[in-house]
Amino acid sequence: MQIKQTHKTHLIDCRFCSLVSKANGEDPIGTAGTCDHWLIMEIPQPWPEEVFEENPAIRSLMGLFEELVFKHGIKLKPMLIAPDREYSHAGFTRLFYYYRPAKLFSQFEKQEFVVPESEAAALVTAIFKQLMQQPNDLSKFQQYQQQTSHIRELMVCTHTQVDLACGRFGTPIYRRLRKEYAPSCNGKLRVWQTTHIDGHQFAPTLVDLPQGCLWGHLESDVLDLLVKRDGSVSGLRQYYRGWTGLSKFEQIAEREIWMQSGWNWLDYLKAGKVLATEEVPEGEEADWAEVRIDFVATDGSTTSAYEARIEVCGEVMSAYNSAKEMELEAVKQYRVSRLVKVE
Incomplete structure (x- = not known):
């Protein structure tokens, strides 16, 4: 070559x-790359090239995401993961949210939620609004939080x-x-x-x-x-x-x-x-x-x-x-x- x-x-x-x-x-x-936050959501494959713009469940969230990143300067990395036959649950969506816990740190703090599919967009919206220090209803999703920090x-x-x-x-x-x-x-x-x-x-x-x-x-x-x-x-x-x-x-x-x-x-x-x-x-x-x-x-x-x-x-x-x-x-x-x- x-x-x-x-x-x-x-x-x-x-x-x-x-x-x-x-x-x-x-x-x-x-x-x-550098980030202070990760937001990772289960979305079934296949994933088109522009999956964030083409998937209906995600497209509705793009306006808030752009406001978060471009207006508020939040360093957030969004990713999607494929559901797994063993890990995942039919009718539910898993969401990982990781965040920098302090100026000096060694690893990101983790929150994991497994919510009904119909609630996934509302959960992401609540996380985005919390990051923008706006009123949010994140507390109502505590019942879906998983203890998986280990x-x-x-x-x-x-x-x-x-x-x-x-x-x-x-x-x-x-x-x-x-x-x-x-x-x-x-x-x-x-x-x-x-x-x-x-x-x-x-x-x-x-x-x-x-x-x-x-x-x-x-x-x-x-x-x-x-x-x-x-x-x-x-x-x-x-x-x-x-x-x-x-x-x-x-x-x-x-x-x-x-x-x-x-x-x-x-x-x-x-x-x-x-x-x-x-x-x-x-x-x-x-x-x-x-x-x-x-x-x-x-x-x-x-x-x-x-x-x-x-x-x-x-x-x-x-x-x-x-x-x-x-x-x-x-x-x-x-x-x-x-x-x-x-x-």
Whole structure:
């Protein structure tokens, strides 16, 4: 497979964007996106490409969602999951709502509801209005709330209609996690199929909640390490897209800290801040940034911070969509050039 090293070129011989990204060594770190809230709802498949606009149950909620995000600036990630033969209940809709509990945190707080299908839109509306600090009737849904804060939810994108790579590579990963790992975790792990997560060039891609970490380019032989967290964290480095509690450059620094600190780092309460960055026109990526990651041990025994400098270290050619005739673009790659503990 030969790729011309131009800023934009075409690749005809490859059908899947994720194969191009992986073959060219694109590092997925820093692509997780940032959010303070997740809203995840069961909607049966098939899912069209524009499922949020085309599904009648969801379309009625889009006005409130846009007001929430664009007017009030709430960082909320909406997703859909497919009902599961074992987990789900006929005539009812499951809804997960996760939220950032504090400025420094390690995982999102979880609320899960299983409501009659006819009540699902009203529940979403109540959550939206609460986020906008408007009068709401969320309290009436308490009877449907589930006590599942102890359950880890792994969500794998299999949304073929958005990009072929997600179906082709996400589905086998989903099936293996669902068949082999979920049943052996004593009711503490569920595995779901989800709509588009963003970044299908990293398929198969997965969200790990309540932690809020994103993973990409996953392979079967790393699932043990991902699920059981038994082994060297370095084995997950190349698959880590980042922690959604931080922004892009903060995510890049956080991975480096995690690689040095080991598994305990995931339990530390954390917050990030960009101290300085190159000024660039809107829509362009800066070549450097300086960030600070504050952290606190869960028992309060350690309070400290890291400061890091992130610098561009080259670029690779990547494709953002799968197609018969594929357009490639140059994507900047970054490294941590300095990392110091400051307190």
